[in-house]
Amino acid sequence: MIRVMVVDDEALIRTGFQHILEAADDIEVVAAVPGGQAVRAAQERRPAVVLLDIRMPDVDGLTVLADLRGLPNPPMVAMLTTFDMDEYVAAALRSGAAGFLLKDTDPEQLPSLVRTLADGGTVLSSQVTRTVVEGYLNTGPQQDAIHSLDRLTERERAVLTAASEGLTNADIAARMHLSTGTVKDHVSAILAKLEVGSRVQAALLAERAGFLRPTRDDEEP
CATH class of the missing domain: 1.10.10.10 (Winged helix-like DNA-binding domain superfamily/Winged helix DNA-binding domain)
Structure with missing residues (x-):
């Protein structure tokens, strides 16, 4: 089973992702929490993959990313976003994010994307990151x-x-x-x-x- 944690400030988003992912036979959502609880939940539940909101009111998603990547055997972390935020995406890339997902990603694609992350792959949405990636390449x-x-x-x-x-x-x-x-x-x-x-x-x-x-x-x- 692929152990997944969903981190988002909106309970509706967390619940929606959890229901979609747990419909797959090989995925278990071990935690669905707001940002302030993410690091402790990761330490206790040890997910292999974390889907992390890039911007939350209670805690900065980039700070959570850095803390998660600093854990022993850190999970693969993909950032969740609703729109193009160049400065956040570029910073997340440099902090070790394994990719980016739009929150309105086709639900049928989510399990496959999580499997890719769990196996060490990357998931990048060109709708979110194309401009940022091009800028990153020029730095x-x-x-x-x-x-x-x-x-x-x-x-x-x-x-x-x-x-x-x-x-x-x-x-x-x-x-x-x-x-x-x-x-x-x-x-x-x-x-x-x-x-x-x-x-x-x-x-x-x-x-x-x-x-x-x-x-x-x-x-x-």
Whole structure:
């Protein structure tokens, strides 16, 4: 079972996501809480995936994100938003968010998106992040990005390329004839060498270096 926590200041949103996700046989919503209760609930319930409202009245979603990412064995966190907030999205990317979901995402897609997150993949809605991602790619010296990519081995570059296509760890393992554990080890090494907090940031850094083009999960192959 994939353990999921929903964090939102609106009870209706929390309940709606919970009902949708728990209709799937392989997903269990272990907590549905407002922002102020998120970190403690994560410590107690240990979700693998957290869907986190990016802006809440009781606590800043970015602060909650940082606290969650600082936990031992941190969950994969996707930010929930209703509209394009460039400064929040860019900050969340840099803080290790695994992706972004619109609150009006097609309910039928939610279980699949959660499975992608649980398997180490990313979910990015181009409706929310396209402008921000393009801006992110234009920040920082391109030469620094190229230098960072030079630290990777050939195998790590292949894993990064696959990850940037939106493939999960299991997908990458199947493509490269590796175990899922080996892929996870490669991803960890990539993040450490590139000094970034998430595979989203790694893919964006690689794109800035001209190494690849990031693929968003909501684009058709």
